[in-house]
Amino acid sequence: MQAIKIKNLRKSFGTGWGKRVAVLKDLSLEIKENEIFGYLGANGAGKTTTFKLILGLIHPDQGEVSFWGRPASDFKSRSLLGYLPENPYFYSYLTAGESLDFYASLFDIDAKTKKERIDELLGLVGLEHARDLQLRKFSRGMLQRVGIAQALINDPKLLILDEPMSGLDPMGRKNMRDIILKCREQGKTIIFSTHIISDVETVCDRASILVKGELKQIIDIEDILESEDNIWEIICQAKHFEIPQMLEKEKTEVSDKDAFIHDIDKTVSGNRILLTTSSKNTAYLLMDEVQKQNLNLISFGPRRKNLEEIYIKSTGQADQKGQKESAR
Amino acid sequence: MNKIAAIALNTFRESIRDRIFYSLLFFAVVLLAFSMVLGNLTLAEPVKIIKDFGLGSISIVGTLIAIFVGIGMVYKEMEKKTIYVILSKPIARWQFLIGKYCGLSITIIIEVVVMTVLLFVLCYQYVPQIPFTLFYAIVPIYFELQLILAVAFLFSTFSTSFLSGMFTLSIFIIGHLTKDLKMLAQSGDDIVFQKFANGLYYVFPNLENLNFKARVVHNLGISLPEILFSLLYSALYTAVILILAIFIFERRDIP
Structure with missing residues (x-):
């Protein structure tokens, strides 16, 4: 079964004086249930824009997104997912515990379950000691951990993680990888964007390469591992x-x-x-x-041959094509 | 409903931890203390001066709080990117907006209640009885503050904090002048000016409808239906502005 179905998604932004720049061009993508999907692309390739469209934060020019057949435009369908934005920002005057309690109250979760979830998640991300500390005193890595905890607060079926490894030290990255793998064991579907190709090779089942708003390639990581190329x-x-x-x-x-x-x-x-x-x-x-x-x-x-070479080849070809087009 | 309450509570918590709120509340207390000095300097009854100045202070400080906290309501959430996590949860945008609005309304109630209690205590020192009639002015002030907050809130959904503040302040000033402007235009022969004044009068909220301060202080008769009509007018205006804000916010991208 498909967890996410993206069909002909297109988005452009105005740059003033009536001009518009296409950020995402006819993106069609299907992500299977219970897979870990890596979303690769350079800065400005359109990764965060895709996530924002999936979450309904921005409206598409055309195309549609659905989770398990439910349209993403219906806000109630967001009860199925958890989202970690890139460099997450929270209310700095709240403590870690208050913060998770606040986000939990945006779901229909009863008080007992809420308390249990908060305790469990603070343990999972290793922030029990900082439970009563205001977030303004947190380091970037600690905020990232609060971010993953809030994304899991509703025990979502789908996790959308935007650059989850950024700002983390090597130990933090390993913990994040472990959390992602544990989530898959629990039956969750995970899509995450990153620049760090080795992370994709380590944990992902499939990965896609997005170049300047266009989906260039979808790669089965197993194929690379077994390849004689x-x-x-x-x-x-x-x-x-x-x-x-x-x-x-x-x-x-x-x-x-x-x-x-x-x-x-x-x-x-x-x-x-x-x-x-x-x-x-x-x-x-x-x-x-x-x-x-x-x-x-x-x-x-x-x-x-590793994913990095495939990635560089894919983006390199797109750059050459772009240069040829602009030369014409 | 729980989701709106959660947003409201969080917004309230945020605004009362904001230094601006305390600075303005301190400013209000200073104004009230100053009214006492002014009352002693005048030949008339000092309590009237205190009431007049006190009601004016509640209104001005309340307006400043409504503008300062209202303009940042949505824009600040976008600027600080805190909105991404909230709107990725199963909460409708209108629930988010109404929650934020309710949270700030509670903040304004706190301001009005604190200042009202201080004003009553001050009045009690001069005339040992509780001046309940002041509520005829204070309740409309509260409704006016709600309207101003809604205006700030509307601008905040599509404009920067600075511009929202300027726009809201302009509407506050125009809203208090349109009635006088209309009367002035009618007394002259300039048809263009008359049309312009009429336009302003009907488009912008008539905030003088909610100004009962002078009549309360000088014990001039005020009928209950008159006050209720003004409150209804203000509530409807506020509702329309909020609906407009929701309409804009539902359609905009969160970049």
């Missing part, structure tokens, strides 16, 4: 490495389709050089060249 890496000790003339020459002449030469990537860091390519043949040609130039080889071998 490798990246070849050569690390050698040197300050300079010239990519062979032959490869350089062909690089300019070959078409976009030819990945044989097109994929060489060189990164220089101090006296180390990292060469990567998706082609085995190119990798061996480069190895020959490393030996010819008498460089000190540190490592050479294939590595599994």
Whole structure:
């Protein structure tokens, strides 16, 4: 069953003098029940806008959103979800306990359950000691934890988390990942946006890549893990490495389709050089060249392609397309 | 209903923890104390001066509180981004607005009650009897404050705090002048001015309808139906403004 169904969602904002900029372009997406879905995209890609549309905070130009078949425009359907905004802001004069009590009172929860939930959630996020402390005295990481606690106050079926790992220290990030995984065990569906690709690889079932308001790709994380699509890496000790003339020459002449030469990537860091390519043949040609130039080889071998490479390729292609369009 | 009460309680808690509220309340107490000095300096009955000045203080300080807390009601929530978490819960926007409005109404009740008690104590020092007739002026003042609060609230749904404050203050001033302006226009021959004054009179709330201060202080006759009519007028006006605010807020994006 689908937890969220987004159909042809489009949103633009006015920039003055009657001009409008499209922030989200015909987004269609379905998120399955009980999955963890990563929503990847650069700043300004439209991730928060999508969440705000799902929550009814902003109105779409066109398209529709539903949760388990109930339209998102019906405010009562929000009783099914919990939301953690990016850098959450709360009433600073309230204590953590008062804050959770206030948010709980916006649901139809009886007093006994409310008290139990507050105790349980303060324990879950490790804030029992700060229960009676006003939120204005909280650090950013602590506020993030209050944020996740309030998002879980109604024991929601769907959790929407906007950059949940931001502002957290490594331990805090691990705790957040554990909370997300625990929520899935409880049968919840989770969608979260992030810049941190490793977090998506660690916890997500699927991820999508949003570039400038357009959905570029939906990736099954399992597919990446099982993929035999490798990246070849050569690390050698040197300050300079010239990519062979032959490869350089062909690089300019070959078409976009030819990945044989097109994929060489060189990164220089101090006296180390990292060469990567998706082609085995190119990798061996480069190895020959490393030996010819008498460089000190540190490592050479294939590595599994990760989500970061897919993400960078996806956003890179979109950038190239954008540049071509603007050049026209 | 519980959700509206939760928002109202939270808003009330927020506003009474705001320093502006206490500053204005302190200012009100100073004004009342000053009325005592003024009462002693006059040749007329000091208690009349105290009543006059005291009622004026309740009205002015109440208006300032209504404007200062009312203008930030929605805009501040958006500016501080606290609104995102609230509106992501199953609460309708109208419930949020009405809750906020009720919370601030309670704040204004507190201001009016505190000042009324002080005024009564002060009057009692001069004439040892409780001046219940002052309620004929105080209750309409409270209704006027509710109307001003609704106006501030309306502007707050689509404008910044500064502009909302300016607009609300303008409406407060115009609302007290339209009756005089209309009379002035009718006494002249300028048709354009007459139409303009009439326009202002019918579009803006006539706040002088709720001003019974002078008549109460000088014991001039006031009929109960007259007061009830004024209160009904004010309540209806407030309701219409609130409905308009809800209409705007329901349709706007929370960026």
